[in-house]
Every structure is written in structure tokens, then in C-alpha cells.
Amino acid sequence: RSATALALLEALDPEQRDVAEHLRGPMVVLAGAGTGKTRAMTHRIAYGIATGEFGVHDVLALTFTAKAAGEMRARLRTLGVPGVQARTFHSAALRQLRYFWPQIGEGPFPELLGHKAGVVTRAMVESGFEPDRETVRDVAAEIEYSAVSLLGIEGYLESAHTRDLPEGIDADGMGRIMRAYSEAKTRRHLLDFEDVLLVLAGTLRTREDIAAQVHQQYRHFVVDEFQDVSPLQYDLLLQWLGKRDSICVVGDPAQTIYSFAGASDSFLLRLATRFPGTRTVSLVRNYRSTEQIVQSANNLLSRTGPNPLVLRSTGRDGAEPTYTEYPDDTAEAEAVATRIAAEITAGRKPADVAVLFRTNGQSRAIEEALSARGVSYVLRGGERFFARREVKEAVALLRAQASRREVGPLHETVGEILLNVGWSPEAPAGTGAVRERWESLGALVDLAESMQAASTMPVPLEAFLDELADRTEHQFAPQINGVTLASVHAAKGLEWESVHVIGLSEGLLPISYAKTAAEVAEERRLFYVAITRARTSLSLSWSLARQAGRQSQRRPSRFIAEVRNPPRTRSGGRGQDHATGRGALPGGPARGGAAGELTRVRRAHADNDRVRRPRPRCRTCGTVLVDAVEIALGRCSACPADIDRD
Numbered sequence: 001r002s003a004t005a006l007a008l009l010e011a012l013d014p015e016q017r018d019v020a021e022h023l024r025g026p027m028v029v030l031a032g033a034g035t036g037k038t039r040a041m042t043h044r045i046a047y048g049i050a051t052g053e054f055g056v057h058d059v060l061a062l063t064f065t066a067k068a069a070g071e072m073r074a075r076l077r078t079l080g081v082p083g084v085q086a087r088t089f090h091s092a093a094l095r096q097l098r099y100f101w102p103q104i105g106e107g108p109f110p111e112l113l114g115h116k117a118g119v120v121t122r123a124m125v126e127s128g129f130e131p132d133r134e135t136v137r138d139v140a141a142e143i144e145y146s147a148v149s150l151l152g153i154e155g156y157l158e159s160a161h162t163r164d165l166p167e168g169i170d171a172d173g174m175g176r177i178m179r180a181y182s183e184a185k186t187r188r189h190l191l192d193f194e195d196v197l198l199v200l201a202g203t204l205r206t207r208e209d210i211a212a213q214v215h216q217q218y219r220h221f222v223v224d225e226f227q228d229v230s231p232l233q234y235d236l237l238l239q240w241l242g243k244r245d246s247i248c249v250v251g252d253p254a255q256t257i258y259s260f261a262g263a264s265d266s267f268l269l270r271l272a273t274r275f276p277g278t279r280t281v282s283l284v285r286n287y288r289s290t291e292q293i294v295q296s297a298n299n300l301l302s303r304t305g306p307n308p309l310v311l312r313s314t315g316r317d318g319a320e321p322t323y324t325e326y327p328d329d330t331a332e333a334e335a336v337a338t339r340i341a342a343e344i345t346a347g348r349k350p351a352d353v354a355v356l357f358r359t360n361g362q363s364r365a366i367e368e369a370l371s372a373r374g375v376s377y378v379l380r381g382g383e384r385f386f387a388r389r390e391v392k393e394a395v396a397l398l399r400a401q402a403s404r405r406e407v408g409p410l411h412e413t414v415g416e417i418l419l420n421v422g423w424s425p426e427a428p429a430g431t432g433a434v435r436e437r438w439e440s441l442g443a444l445v446d447l448a449e450s451m452q453a454a455s456t457m458p459v460p461l462e463a464f465l466d467e468l469a470d471r472t473e474h475q476f477a478p479q480i481n482g483v484t485l486a487s488v489h490a491a492k493g494l495e496w497e498s499v500h501v502i503g504l505s506e507g508l509l510p511i512s513y514a515k516t517a518a519e520v521a522e523e524r525r526l527f528y529v530a531i532t533r534a535r536t537s538l539s540l541s542w543s544l545a546r547q548a549g550r551q552s553q554r555r556p557s558r559f560i561a562e563v564r565n566p567p568r569t570r571s572g573g574r575g576q577d578h579a580t581g582r583g584a585l586p587g588g589p590a591r592g593g594a595a596g597e598l599t600r601v602r603r604a605h606a607d608n609d610r611v612r613r614p615r616p617r618c619r620t621c622g623t624v625l626v627d628a629v630e631i632a633l634g635r636c637s638a639c640p641a642d643i644d645r646d
């Protein structure tokens, strides 16, 4: 093994090493938040390449958001293996579909339907309904659900009685709308988001010649955040694999937050059943957060019974999370913004701070409060950056000026050109669309500045256009400077030094329409995702009324009590070591030195094995669990609740 390969292993703890070294055959990594799943996975790829087991071009790394894919590429680049394909399922599928289109489709490649709203609206009108914004959104969500669940229109209609149908529309009406929507796509030569995956999976299933070419290209597959895989994505993955089994998936069942959209953590289980000889590894130490934050996450996790994926901290000490109640939304936003401004004054970088919320509508008050304090912020995670109108306009304009020769630094040239599409050096007054537009354009100027900073000569505009073309191909948005404002869904997999979770009242988290126990459990997992994004500082807040001067209408979220207190054990005591993570680590906090840390980690594991634990039982039916995957998921594979869609 080369020095490079060994150095890669050095950066991992023993369990993560197991992941990196297992290069042949199927593997499942089940582990809690911040335990280094993504890190183990990227190191595994780099190690596979360093040892010659993998070729740079025969690995396909898959994840769910463009931002996560971009981060993965950045991590791989730092590990010395640029050029590995790290993509979202969608972007990988789209690329292949475009390539094979001349062999499978008619005419030019179809136009991609970014948003369904327009076509859905028309389909509703054709079917005799009066569309309003909310119903259109709900209908679009049902159409998406039917596709990602592989139900098709007929299958969906058969199971429609189990769905909460859009207001004022019965199953019959849904059927008419869905058919009209589908016909409109065919007529107008359109593919929606899900069609890209559906058509490709169908092609690979029926066209051996094309499947053979794809199998020839990609031999090894890794998937991050596998707990959120949908039946459609899983099906495509199986087509990509064909008869091979070089597949490594990592996931955390406690972070399943897309089951409303058809995703299911049971695929984590099914993978081990489907591929005999699957190796299962569990990572236990949370490297991301302070002991106090890990403790809070465990309090929440333990609400569903003894959880084997409970986190152990590395003992890094920090402040206790803060819990604050405000009279109304404005007061909450003002106070949170004031705290953030103070953090920044004290030296924290805006990009190290995030404000997370359940629904996008909650961002407005905090935006205004931050603007008033001159704190820059990023509203969206850079998703679909290159599809934004202002970015398209800017790129077109830059292209038109491509032949322009070079007098000054790149960012000055770019800035000057972008003045024509509404960029300005100073932030504009106002929030919402105006602000977003300015941010997007500013991100382009910043990108130009960072390219210029890396060069001693003036960088030509052509080089900038090449960079943009490459990033557009990968849907890799440039870094936008500022405090991140994001929904919890968009924050998955990411981390910040300081995280403020706002709006923690009943009705917002859990959201008002979460009624069944399963729906509330998904809301709890969302909260778990939110708090585990924080490295050092965590602030949780809520308000009692929407508007100032109103009577209190809200109660604090039930999750606040859960996160503050470890659940009582049966003997009446408080949560013991396995729930708190305390005491499991002899020698206390890590005292520096990678080798010392490794020894400590090994000792901690050995020690943990000696701790007597209750026999794990299935959460649903109570059967004693024996299989490693079953234990990690807390469910038996034979449980009726898990027999689905096969």
C-alpha cells in the first residue's frame, strides 16, 4: 500500500477504517448524525483509487442535493482524487439520458420541466377544476409521489383512499388531472423531474445494449443519505448495478425526513437482504458537535426507546444550548438577529452561522431583522442556482462580451458587466426577490474575485466562462457569502459552528398537519436533523403569537421538553451512559495527537462493549433482534410494518 493510501486510513477511526478498506462487495454503513459517514465514504473512494482497486472513472458517487454533491466533489478534490463523478441521482440520470437519447427517443431531447405548476394548472382547468396556488402545489406533490413511488396513475388511484387528497378533489378528479398532465407533457415534448429517472430506468431494463454500455462505464457505486432513497431512485440504482454488487450505502434512519415524498429507510434493510454477504458497519462517535449538543440529540433520539445508533461525543466541551421564548415572531426575529450580529462582531464568520426553520415562509421576519443590522445572508442553499433567471441573464451577457480583451482584474470586469443586469456593489434596500437577485449576481462577482486572487496575471473572461460552464454542468453553485437561512430539509448533511433553530412551537414543529404518530415521528426526526447541524453553539427559540399585540395563540413545541430532558428509565433513574454518551469514554476529552486519539477511540469501543445493555427488540412488534442490520434499525426485517412495495 502506498503512503497516500496509508495516510487516508490514518485520518479515520477504526470503524471508519473498516468502511474504507472494504472495497469488494456490498456494504451498509448505519450511523447517527455527525459520526463521519460522509467522511468515511469519501475516504473509501479515495482509498479505493489509491490502492488501484477503483479507477477514477468507474466510480459513481450519488447523493440527493446539488449542494451535497458539490461538497462531496470538493472533499474528493482535497483528498487528491479530482475527476470522480459525484452527482445527484437526477444529474447522473440526466447526463446518461441525454447521451443515449439519439438511440432511444424521437426528435430532439425534450425540454425539461423545472416546475410543474404551470402544466398542472392547465391540467386542472381542462379537468374542470378551479386551480388556486395551494391546490396546484398539493396536486403537483401527489403527481410527484405517484412517480417516485413507482405507482403510476393506475396504482396511485388504487391506493388513493390512503392519501390525503388535495382540497376539493376526489380520486376520480385526481385521475382526470393526472391523465391531462401526462398528455400535456407528451404533446409538448416535456420531461419532468421524475420522468428523467423513470425513462432511464425503463431504458436500462429493456435495452440490453445500452445497459451494457452503462455497466461498462460505472463499476462501483456509493450512495450518501441512503435513508432518503425513494423507490424510483432505488430501482434506478439496481439497474445501474445490473448483476454486480459493488455498492456501499451510508445512512441514518433517525434522519429520514422525506417519507412524505415516498422515501423509506426500509431500503437500508432491504439492501442487506437483497445482496447476500453485505457487510454492515456502524459508526458511533460524533465528531461534529460539543458534548452538550450531542447530549441534546441523544435525549431526542432516546424518545423512541433504546436506540443503538445513539451518539457518543468526543468530549469537546461547549456551552449548553439556549432555550428562549418570545411574545411574537417579530420579537423572536429581532432577538435572534441581534445575537447573530453580536457573534459576528465577536469574530465569527457569517458563513459559519445558520438559521434553520420548518417552513420557508418563516424566513421573512429574520431576513428583515438581519438586513436592518447590516448582516448579509443567503436565503437559498444555492439550489438550482444556474436555473435562476438573473443568473441566466448574467451568463448570456458575459458570453456576449467574451471576446472583450483584459485590462483589469477579472472581478472588476465581471462586476462592471453585471451592473447592466442590476448588480450593485452595495446591498439593495428590501428583501425577498430583489435581495435574492442581488445575492446571485454577487456570488458570480465573488467567484470571479476568488479566481483572480489565485492568479498573479489578469484572468481572462473566457476562463471565467469555462468555469461557469463546468459548474453549470455539475449544478455546482458558487459559494454565497453570509449567514445561511435554510429550511431543515435543505440543511441535511451540512454543518455550521453556530445554529439557531427558530419557530419551535406546536403547529410549526411539529407542523399542524402532522397528525398521526408516524407523521409526528417524522417531525421529530426533522428536529433531530436541525440540532445536529451545530458544531459549537445551538440556540432554540419559539414565540407565542404570530403578530405583536396579539394574545398568545401558541404553545412551545413538545420537542422542547424532550430535547431538554433525558427520558426516565424503567428503574426510575435518568438516562444512563448509553443514552447520554457520558462515561463511555475513559480518560475524558481527547487531548490532542491523532495517534493518541485513535487509541482512545479503540479503548472507548472496547469499554462500550462491556457495558451491559438490554437485549434490543423490534420497535414495532417486540421480537428480540439478532441480525446486525435489524439491531441498527431497531426493527425486524419480518415485521409486517416493513413489508412494502416488493
Ligand code: ATP
Residues within 6 Å of the ligand: 011, 012, 013, 016, 031, 032, 033, 034, 035, 036, 037, 038, 039, 040, 252, 255, 286, 287, 288, 492, 493, 494, 495, 532
Ligand atoms: P450527517 O449525518 O449529518 O450527514 P456524517 O455522519 O456524514 O453527518 P460527516 O459530515 O462526515 O458526518 O462528519 C462530521 C464532522 O466530523 C465533519 O466535520 C468531519 O470532518 C468530522 N469527522 C468525521 N470523522 C472524523 C475523524 N475520524 N476525525 C476527525 N474529524 C472527523
Ligand code: MG
Residues within 6 Å of the ligand: 037, 038, 039, 224, 493
Ligand atoms: Mg453526511
